[in-house]
Amino acid sequence: MKNLLPLPNSFKHCDFSWINQIAYCTLFTVCSYYGLVLSQLILLLIAGYVFIYLLYARKVTLCILSLIVLILCLGSGYLQRHQQSPSSQLLQTECLIYPDSVTVNGDLLTADGRMKGKLVRLQIQLQSENEQQKWRMDAPSFTRLSCTGRFQSVNTSRNQHAFDYEKYLQDKNYFGLFVVKKYRVLSGSAWQTLLSQLRFYCIKQVREQLSRKASQYVQALVFGYKNQDFQEMQSLYSMSGILHLFTISGMHVIFFLGLFDYFFRRLHLSFAQRMLPFIVCALTAMFLFGISMSVLRATFTYLLTYLLNHLSIKLSRLDRFSIVLLILMVIFPNTLLVLSGQLSLLVSFLLIFIPNAKSKWQSLLFMQYLHVLTAPFLFCIFFQWPILGGILTAVFSYLFTFLLLPYCFGLFLLTFIPPLLPFFNLPFDWIVKGIEYSLQFLVNFQLHFGTIPSWLVGICLILGLLFLQSSYHYLVPIICLFLPFLYFSFTHLFARVTFVDVGQGACSVIQSAFNQEVIVIDTGGKITMEKKGWQKRKSKPNCNYSLVPYLKGEGIHRIDALVLSHGDMDHMGDLLPICEQFNVKKVYVTKGAHHNEKINRRLKQLPKQTKLYEVLANQIIGHKIPLQVLAPSKAGLGENKDSMVLYTKIHTLSFLWTGDLPKEGEIELIRKYPTLKVDILHVGHHGSHTSTDATFIQQIRPQMAIISVGEKNRYGHPHQQTIQTLKENHVQIRRTDQLGMIQYRWHFSSHIKEYLGH
Numbered sequence: 226m227k228n229l230l231p232l233p234n235s236f237k238h239c240d241f242s243w244i245n246q247i248a249y250c251t252l253f254t255v256c257s258y259y260g261l262v263l264s265q266l267i268l269l270l271i272a273g274y275v276f277i278y279l280l281y282a283r284k285v286t287l288c289i290l291s292l293i294v295l296i297l298c299l300g301s302g303y304l305q306r307h308q309q310s311p312s313s314q315l316l317q318t319e320c321l322i323y324p325d326s327v328t329v330n331g332d333l334l335t336a337d338g339r340m341k342g343k344l345v346r347l348q349i350q351l352q353s354e355n356e357q358q359k360w361r362m363d364a365p366s367f368t369r370l371s372c373t374g375r376f377q378s379v380n381t382s383r384n385q386h387a388f389d390y391e392k393y394l395q396d397k398n399y400f401g402l403f404v405v406k407k408y409r410v411l412s413g414s415a416w417q418t419l420l421s422q423l424r425f426y427c428i429k430q431v432r433e434q435l436s437r438k439a440s441q442y443v444q445a446l447v448f449g450y451k452n453q454d455f456q457e458m459q460s461l462y463s464m465s466g467i468l469h470l471f472t473i474s475g476m477h478v479i480f481f482l483g484l485f486d487y488f489f490r491r492l493h494l495s496f497a498q499r500m501l502p503f504i505v506c507a508l509t510a511m512f513l514f515g516i517s518m519s520v521l522r523a524t525f526t527y528l529l530t531y532l533l534n535h536l537s538i539k540l541s542r543l544d545r546f547s548i549v550l551l552i553l554m555v556i557f558p559n560t561l562l563v564l565s566g567q568l569s570l571l572v573s574f575l576l577i578f579i580p581n582a583k584s585k586w587q588s589l590l591f592m593q594y595l596h597v598l599t600a601p602f603l604f605c606i607f608f609q610w611p612i613l614g615g616i617l618t619a620v621f622s623y624l625f626t627f628l629l630l631p632y633c634f635g636l637f638l639l640t641f642i643p644p645l646l647p648f649f650n651l652p653f654d655w656i657v658k659g660i661e662y663s664l665q666f667l668v669n670f671q672l673h674f675g676t677i678p679s680w681l682v683g684i685c686l687i688l689g690l691l692f693l694q695s696s697y698h699y700l701v702p703i704i705c706l707f708l709p710f711l712y713f714s715f716t717h718l719f720a721r722v723t724f725v726d727v728g729q730g731a732c733s734v735i736q737s738a739f740n741q742e743v744i745v746i747d748t749g750g751k752i753t754m755e756k757k758g759w760q761k762r763k764s765k766p767n768c769n770y771s772l773v774p775y776l777k778g779e780g781i782h783r784i785d786a787l788v789l790s791h792g793d794m795d796h797m798g799d800l801l802p803i804c805e806q807f808n809v810k811k812v813y814v815t816k817g818a819h820h821n822e823k824i825n826r827r828l829k830q831l832p833k834q835t836k837l838y839e840v841l842a843n844q845i846i847g848h849k850i851p852l853q854v855l856a857p858s859k860a861g862l863g864e865n866k867d868s869m870v871l872y873t874k875i876h877t878l879s880f881l882w883t884g885d886l887p888k889e890g891e892i893e894l895i896r897k898y899p900t901l902k903v904d905i906l907h908v909g910h911h912g913s914h915t916s917t918d919a920t921f922i923q924q925i926r927p928q929m930a931i932i933s934v935g936e937k938n939r940y941g942h943p944h945q946q947t948i949q950t951l952k953e954n955h956v957q958i959r960r961t962d963q964l965g966m967i968q969y970r971w972h973f974s975s976h977i978k979e980y981l982g983h
């Protein structure tokens with residue numbers, strides 16, 4: 226059959242038979258659906274071009290198939306994304322709970338459920354340790370609940386490069402986040418949750434019978450279950466570039482379906498006799514493995530290949546990939562909007578273009594090429610690229626396939642024979658600890674370019690594939706690595722000052738051109754309330770949702786100076802997590818602050834390579850963008866009155882940070898510096914009435930006031946008195962609780978531009 230679209234000669238040796246040309250149908254469906262959902266004109270133009278070609282070539286069947294699939298996708302996905310927002314009124318309704326989705330973290334329980342047929346995310350505040358244990362040990366007894374609660378609005382991302390939880394829920398087709406105030410367990414079990422209950426009991430069996438380390442691996446590799454404990458090793462495998470072996474490869478699916486196939490063959494059943502049992506086993510296993518995008522893709526790919534081989538129907542790898550993608554689009558139209566779907570399908574798509582290797586060394590080379598091709602996408606999403614990821618994938622894929630996966634499956638079976646378990650559990654712990662220990666030496670081999678836009682990812686992928694199929698394949702690394710580097714260089718030609726939204730706290734980042742010098746003023750932090758042991762939650766530091774993604778998204782892996790204005794937790798609480806994730810060269814505190822036990826306890830835990838400096842007024846911090854210390858003039862204990870006051874001027878714009886300096890300190894400041902004038906003032910103490918004296922504002926005459934404050938905070942910041950003082954002096958106000966991140970960038974000719982929100 227003649228190709229509808231001309232292909233470059235370089236693609237002729239690829240596995241393209243174009244028997245059904247289903248790829249065109251898939252391309253039309255994908256571009257049409259996401260063009261409408263995302264309002265992207267370029268995607269709609271591509272879809273129109275493909276459809277006109279199909280009509281011109283008189284491919285009526287393909288046109289009809291394309292329209293049918295598109296209608297099915299629009300009927301579920303598009304309408305669901307544009308349905309009415311959930312009401313915030315108090316509701317009483319029946320809810321169906323999926324037991325295997327239940328996560329108990331201290332006194333907080335989260336789970337997936339269905340209310341009136343709609344998928345919802347539930348939150349329940351547990352009231353007692355006994356209630357907590359009941360949910361942990363016997364979640365299937367809570368499958369049907371009568372709930373009273375209300376839907377809670379979910380904030381969108383408030384900082385650049387940060388995780389957008391609202392978008393995540395929307396892309397996953399959740400109707401909303403339902404906060405349960407009280408509930409009552411209803412009698413009877415729901416048949417819709419039977420497989421979910423079975424998966425819960427399997428995971429529970431593993432957790433109770435195996436060691437903690439073995440349990441983490443068996444739950445992740447056999448059942449695709451990743452709880453809070455998995456987070457501990459996730460960072461290690463992610464930094465090494467082989468986390469996909471746990472999450473997106475679908476390797477465990479292929480392994481177990483292969484076992485099922487082998488088992489049925491050994492029974493000497495004909496294809497007709499074993500087809501139905503095999504499909505039933507495959508679909509059941511799909512639910513037990515957790516219905517993620519990688520599991521769905523791997524299962525449908527295996528089943529499709531299984532059927533085509535036995536029916537002697539030949540389809541190209543591209544057509545098989547296209548059929549699987551169409552199936553996924555019909556089942557879950559947002560397949561390409563969720564990260565797991567993007568990564569899993571991207572790698573599968575790129576594998577189509579990888580030539581067949583003639584030797585092990587060539588296979589290793591092609592695996593590295595595949596890894597390089599994914600680099601632009603990884604920069605776009607994760608802001609960094611593990612250099613050794615391709616080589617480690619080639620090595621560890623064999624280790625996972627022939628050792629860890631069979632071993633994990635064997636350990637699961639042995640949980641039902643407890644006397645034999647210790648003889649196999651202990652060696653497994655030794656093996657995985659050895660693997661983790663060896664990976665610790667490889668995690669630092671990273672390229673940090675920061676994020677790049679999706680259009681650049683597309684350009685890099687297209688050019689990379691073209692060069693890979695030509696004799697100029699050595700240009701692939703240049704395309705996929707050098708173009709992102711050029712983009713980073715062009716977008717970081719000049720300095721920028723950023724006031725990060727860290728909630729009820731303060732944090733600012735100053736970047737010189739090309740990130741040659743990075744200064745962070747305060748880290749933010751969370752003030753935690755005292756709780757009982759069973760109530761305490763495992764949680765990531767507050768900075769992991771605000772400052773860390775911003776810095777990584779900017780391609781920053783080194784902080785030249787980390788300045789702590791004073792010792793309050795909302796200013797320095799995340800000091801240690803920042804030092805763990807970035808190479809912090811110097812930490813600056815006010816003189817005498819180390820005598821404060823709260824401050825000293827953290828300073829003692831600083832990494833050895835981080836140098837500590839104590840400063841007073843008239844000293845300078847930084848070189849490319851020097852910060853002048855205006856206060857304090859004498860040693861203190863790092864209290865509010867001892868707050869470090871910093872001043873800098875970038876081109877024509879001057880900035881002043883006052884920490885939590887009270888009014889008395891502000892008056893002393895203008896007495897000492899009577900000519901001090903400021904363009905942008907970072908308002909002291911989050912807008913509290915204890916700061917921002919009217920005389921101080923009249924003296925420094927700021928044009929803009931930045932107030933770092935959390936939404937609906939319990940302190941009532943900013944106080945009305947402060948707002949009134951600023952307005953009376955004609956000062957414009959920017960608040961992080963209303964706008965999110967606030968940033969000032971310099972462009973050509975010293976032009977300044979203000980960016981608000983994410």
